[in-house]
Amino acid sequence: MKVYVTEDYKAMSRKAANILSAQMILKPNSVLGLATGSSPVGMYHQLIDWYKKGDLDFSEIKTVNLDEYVGLEPTHEQSYRHFMQENLFDHVNINPANTNVPDGLAADPQAECQWYNQVIRSMGGIDIQVLGIGHNGHIGFNEPGQAFEQETHVVDLTERTIQANARFFASADEVPRQAMTMGIKSIMMARKILLVISGEEKAEIVKQAFTGPITPLVPASILQLHPYVTLVGDKAALSKLMEK
Ligand code: F6R
16 A cells, blocks of 8 residues: 655645546546545646646546435536536546446436446446545445445445535435445455545544454455555544554
8 A cells, every 4th residue: 555645635636636647647548436525626626727737638538436326416516426527527628428427316226326337347447446535434435334245336324424414415304315336346346546535533534444453344444455555645634544
């Protein structure tokens, strides 16, 4: 595992964007696994900057996102499809047909998950998967206690995740109760993992995930077994990991 400690969020975003850019330059038709949330936003904005300067080309890039809420239309302000359009896709020369996010309005979410697994396979798998980490160690919407062996599937959100996400909705009642998420197995099948982490409030879970036992109780701990993980975090987020 490679660890990059940066001064702050901005430097973290730049370093992570450098790593994704290197991937895109070395393999212009890369399959990028993408995440939403606050951690990768700065990285996406940095990629947009470099694209606008003429240093990056998305024309052959394919993307596959980690997750989506069940029940939200793609244009809903809180849908992950909308997040990706706003924070990356609408600003670069990516072919919309090459961007994949599970369809929150799919009539049969289980069937949508099966289809999504096929999409990932048909693209030849994920070259690099971007991840953030939740306070409870979740990656994607894989909450503590779930089996490690799953590919994309439907999950019930925990009360803690609903409360944590309530800030983005008018009230906690409006937060969807279910999501579709790549499973731990899908994530582990990606050839490379890029985990971006910022802020002191993540310091304890990062230490547990990377120095504690590998357990479904801390879903990110499985990454200890992945052969190619790059962790990019600001010094606040990595403070406890570095003490070890
Ligand atoms: C996002 C996702 C989540 C987030 C995690 C961290 O697609 O699947 O697992 O990566 O909740 O979120 P932030 O970055 O907002 O702290």
